[in-house]
Amino acid sequence: MTVQPIDDYARDLNPEIRAAIHKATTGRVIQREKVLFSDFPHANQMRKWAGELKRHTMSHLNEYLEQAANKMESNGVQVHFASTPESARTQILDIFKSNGVTRFCKSKSMVTEELEVRPFLEEHGIEVWESDLGEFVVQLDNDRPSHIVTPIIHKNKRQVAETFKTHGLGEYTEDPQTLTRQARKFLREKYLSSTGTMTGANFVSAESGRIVVVTNEGNSRFGLAAAKVHIAVVGIEKLVPRDEDLTLFLNLLARSSTGQHLSVYTEFIGGPRSANQPEGPEQMHVVFIDNGRTEVLASDCREALHCIRCGACLNVCPVFRQASGFAYRHTYPGPIGAVLAPNLVGKAGFPELADLPKASSLCGACNEVCPVNIPIPDLLLRLRNRGKESGAPNSKIAAPPMGAWSSLASSPTAWNLALKGGHLMNVLPQRMIPVPAMQTWLKDRVLPDWQGGQFRKWMKNRASNKI
Amino acid sequence: MSQDRRIIFQNIKSALDGVDKVARPQIDFSILVAEGKIDQADPWLDFKKTFESVRGVFCDSVEDLVAFIKNQNLTQGYCDPGLKECLGDPLSAYFTIEYEYPRERVNDLSFAITCGSHVIAETGTIVLKDHDSVNRLATVAPWLHIAAVETPNIHPTVRDALLAFGDDPNIVWVTGPSKTGDIEGILIEGVHGPGEQVCFRI
Numbered sequence: 001m002t003v004q005p006i007d008d009y010a011r012d013l014n015p016e017i018r019a020a021i022h023k024a025t026t027g028r029v030i031q032r033e034k035v036l037f038s039d040f041p042h043a044n045q046m047r048k049w050a051g052e053l054k055r056h057t058m059s060h061l062n063e064y065l066e067q068a069a070n071k072m073e074s075n076g077v078q079v080h081f082a083s084t085p086e087s088a089r090t091q092i093l094d095i096f097k098s099n100g101v102t103r104f105c106k107s108k109s110m111v112t113e114e115l116e117v118r119p120f121l122e123e124h125g126i127e128v129w130e131s132d133l134g135e136f137v138v139q140l141d142n143d144r145p146s147h148i149v150t151p152i153i154h155k156n157k158r159q160v161a162e163t164f165k166t167h168g169l170g171e172y173t174e175d176p177q178t179l180t181r182q183a184r185k186f187l188r189e190k191y192l193s194s195t196g197t198m199t200g201a202n203f204v205s206a207e208s209g210r211i212v213v214v215t216n217e218g219n220s221r222f223g224l225a226a227a228k229v230h231i232a233v234v235g236i237e238k239l240v241p242r243d244e245d246l247t248l249f250l251n252l253l254a255r256s257s258t259g260q261h262l263s264v265y266t267e268f269i270g271g272p273r274s275a276n277q278p279e280g281p282e283q284m285h286v287v288f289i290d291n292g293r294t295e296v297l298a299s300d301c302r303e304a305l306h307c308i309r310c311g312a313c314l315n316v317c318p319v320f321r322q323a324s325g326f327a328y329r330h331t332y333p334g335p336i337g338a339v340l341a342p343n344l345v346g347k348a349g350f351p352e353l354a355d356l357p358k359a360s361s362l363c364g365a366c367n368e369v370c371p372v373n374i375p376i377p378d379l380l381l382r383l384r385n386r387g388k389e390s391g392a393p394n395s396k397i398a399a400p401p402m403g404a405w406s407s408l409a410s411s412p413t414a415w416n417l418a419l420k421g422g423h424l425m426n427v428l429p430q431r432m433i434p435v436p437a438m439q440t441w442l443k444d445r446v447l448p449d450w451q452g453g454q455f456r457k458w459m460k461n462r463a464s465n466k467i
Numbered sequence: 468m469s470q471d472r473r474i475i476f477q478n479i480k481s482a483l484d485g486v487d488k489v490a491r492p493q494i495d496f497s498i499l500v501a502e503g504k505i506d507q508a509d510p511w512l513d514f515k516k517t518f519e520s521v522r523g524v525f526c527d528s529v530e531d532l533v534a535f536i537k538n539q540n541l542t543q544g545y546c547d548p549g550l551k552e553c554l555g556d557p558l559s560a561y562f563t564i565e566y567e568y569p570r571e572r573v574n575d576l577s578f579a580i581t582c583g584s585h586v587i588a589e590t591g592t593i594v595l596k597d598h599d600s601v602n603r604l605a606t607v608a609p610w611l612h613i614a615a616v617e618t619p620n621i622h623p624t625v626r627d628a629l630l631a632f633g634d635d636p637n638i639v640w641v642t643g644p645s646k647t648g649d650i651e652g653i654l655i656e657g658v659h660g661p662g663e664q665v666c667f668r669i
Contacts, residue, residue: 218660
């Protein structure tokens with residue numbers, strides 16, 4: 001194979017979708033820059049602090065995780081741990097079944113996508129409703145989210161209109177406001193007739209044991225008002241040491257993600273509802289998930305665990321914009337996905353995704369916008385190396401023959417010959433160049449005329465004429 | 468499964484074996500305040516500005532509140548019993564005001580007045596706490612939510628608000644109307660929660 005899988009996706013991507021993704025992501029990049037730096041001229045210092053604080057937290061992860069779990073238990077939360085998706089799904093099913101929950105609304109959570117919670121629970125007779133508008137459309141279409149913040153960045157309003165009509169949400173309309181009202185009406189009935197609710201968590205404070213859930217739609221707030229049993233599914237890397245540390249992370253998160261100074265709803269949930277409340281969960285369960293995270297922690301890519309899922313690196317990435325989220329073949333797309341995905345799948349899954357670290361020009365924009373300053377290009381290089389060391393066939397796709405290049409570049413005679421021979425390329429058709437990677441490159445491009453050797457000639461003359 | 472707990476902690480420990488413990492960075496939290504957001508002598512003036520910038524509606528007179536609700540064509544609403552004297556009674560001259568919020572009435576009671584605990588001047592945020600808002604559902608289900616906040620209850624900054632959590636199990640910061648940009652990035656307000664957020668200063 002001479003073409004990387006991501007190039008295939010990019011080639012086959014519907015131009016309309018590409019245009020929509022381009023528009024949405026560039027808008028976000030501009031908005032981020034404007035809001036972040038006008039509010040915090042020293043935002044780059046904040047990004048460094050946030051990265052250092054995450055590095056500190058990860059190097060003490062066992063202590064902070066224990067502190068958080070103990071605090072939660074003393075707050076009346078039932079804490080569970082799941083090292084595999086199977087274990088997580090079974091435990092979640094047990095909690096709902098033992099409480100007689102047959103229907104629940106969930107808010108957006110990438111870790112539940114990772115664990116494929118919804119299809120599993122549906123198979124076991126539990127009705128699940130995604131309540132984030134984008135995720136709701138994804139559910140109705142039996143599709144997958146293609147961006148971690150904007151799940152239906154790959155769909156337009158006509159497609160949403162078709163979906164809502166097919167599922168009987170109301171009259172066909174392409175007006176986003178009317179479509180949103182249709183979803184509001186439909187899901188409100190689901191909320192009010194559900195006894196369960198599920199959220200993820202953006203952060204967990206080890207100090208207070210509170211989970212932080214951020215949304216714009218208020219969907220998690222509605223779930224936490226209407227339901228009796230709350231399950232929060234949380235990756236073990238979501239910890240921050242203290243409540244005060246959230247000053248840093250909350251100020252960075254929404255600005256990096258959507259260019260807002262704060263998302264509309266920021267919830268700090270410490271436990272079941274208080275005694276005076278008529279509404280809200282009587283039980284709160286937190287399920288801490290490993291699913292490959294401790295393997296990432298043990299690897300040379302542990303900084304990938306600092307990610308707070310803002311999506312800024314997706315928005316700024318030229319490869320993501322061309323290829324779309326599905327091209328990454330995993331829950332997490334974009335530059336951070338290219339690092340996280342091949343790591344989270346473990347040693348057994350790595351070969352399959354070993355091409356992803358090469359789905360990058362290493363331009364470094366992802367690192368520059370990252371609110372926790374993850375050195376994504378460095379991590380991509382480490383993964384490329386891992387691919388090479390492990391001999392994973394996918395890591396070699398479309399790789400130019402660097403061995404030949406290396407012997408050429410280390411012998412002055414061979415180099416000189418090659419420079420002279422290069423002039424042949426101006427005469428011979430370019431499609432005759434016998435290097436597959438070169439052929440792929442030439443499919444959409446033309447080489448400029450060969451001018452090699454001029455510099456050496458000039459240098460030689462310069463030496464003899466003593467100019 | 469307690470076995471999973473043991474395995475995870477064991478895996479973390481072995482993953483961190485040989486990894487240097489990184490010290491906590493020295494962070495100057497006092498500089499983590501957005502530029503130009505809190506610069507007036509009265510923090511409520513700052514709040515009004517930031518709250519309006521997130522499309523919140525600020526009111527401090529009953530007349531203005533009546534006019535706003537009328538303008539929204541709403542006729543029936545819920546009021547927290549604790550706010551009966553200060554808001555419920557004066558509003559009942561114009562609207563049907565009820566003091567309970569049963570689930571069957573969620574679609575008729577199209578506005579709700581609840582007790583907001585605090586506001587945050589830096590971000591234009593209303594802070595709702597379980598101990599102070601009598602009904603969670605009433606803060607999120609109606610089209611119009613009015614949070615009544617007493618004058619002394621203002622946090623200048625995000626950090627001040629984070630340091631004042633106390634033992635309340637459920638604290639919610641609301642910064643403007645519920646919204647989405649999921650369909651083609653077009654901003655729509657009032658997705659699941661209120662399409663209008665009012666802060667009424669008592």
